[in-house]
Amino acid sequence: MQHAARHPARHTVGFLYPGYSAEDDYPRLEALLREAGADVSLPLVHTDIGEDAHRVDALLEMGSAPRLADGMTALAGRGAHAVVWSCTSASFVFGWEGAHEQVRALSAVAGLPASSTSFAFAHAVRALGVSRVAVAATYPTDVAEHFGAFLKAAGIEVVSLRGSGVITAAEVGTWGRAEVLAMATAGDHEAAQAVLLPDTALHSADHLTELEAALGKPVLTANQVTVWEGLRLAEVAVRTDRLGALFR
Template identity: 80%
Template sequence: MAHTVGFLYPGYSAEDDYPRLERILRGAGADVRLPLVHTDIGVDAHRVDALLEMGSAVRLAAGVGELLERGADAVLWACTSASFVFGWEGAQEQVRELSAAAGLPASSTSFAFVHAAKALGVERVAIAATYPEDVAEHFAAFLKAAGIEVVAARGSGIITAAEVGTWGKEEVLTLAGAGDHRDAQAVLLPDTALHSAAHLVDLELALGKPVLTANQVTAWEGLRLIDHPVVCPALGALFGDG
């Protein structure tokens, strides 16, 4: 029986990263399924008030039933900004409520970044965000609450996920390079609206260090929750053999 991780994904932008991730993982020999259900985002805006509403318990719970029907063994809120804006404690409560609604282990992309960095032994990071600067700073504060040092945080001022979803490889590589810092052990790209699954090896070759992207770490976190690690170098250092 396939190992199944279900994802609640806000709106429509880079959701096609998930079937791509599934194909890459299955190509590496993993018997996994990554079904995805879209949630109602309300207003598409990287703005704190809109993000708090986007990540509300009611909006997330609405998609849980479909993921259960599709055999999910764990549920992930595949969104970074509409989890870290709640703060460390608030994001934990969000995940607890999601887990209770599903009756399954649950997590979010924000916590996925924390767990992924710690799995790699990374203590100092740089943030290369698509978001406006103030939203990027909320992510930096979240990481600091987890004991991770943020040596640089760069925002790009993009308001909508729809715009981020149009970015291709060159824009992603430029974003990562601009956000890198010589003291950072890894660079974090925290937007699940950003296509990244096809670019992970190129990103790490360009920067010479691990690069953690939102959809990548979310998939990894789901596999961690169901205790099904997968070695898949095509998905970067995070999916290495240790």
């Protein structure tokens, strides 16, 4: 029996994802968005990360312009209407201005609207209408503090910041529901209006509803906000109860 050809999605957002860890969140998120009625496609290409280390020098190299340009070469021809650098740490380590320059360079190479996961967090916090957040990070504390500084530059108050000391994305990618929930719970703060989990190496797509139920407040995770940011750039609005308060 021949199967009908799948028609190209009306809205396509491309993602440049560093290495291999939680990239399977993206087809999962695409499936959930399609179930909600969104005509979207989320093609992803893997960029060369160099050294897998949550260390500032390694992260600056991971997010360098040549590596992102190589990723865009691989993404070309996929019909993307926007592109997002699907990495938090290798965007916020450049600082507020440096991260803007990173995105401007990516947009110039792609010829498309572009963003990164760090800006996705900032925009998502604003979209939720909150101003005080807690950060529960997988990274060593010194790296997590760069994210705190980035958020402060965006006008967001960080009431609590907790690092977990994990050095590699490969290790983070092995974490399951229990580890994610434990980190989020430990990193919450009573004054926080939302909790942020900034690492695209962390599987989160299937845990969003449970995380928010456990903490009693919105939870923003890296792959969730990255996809939301891409849809925002492509001017696609999707509502679903399966992807947290951000999509409700």
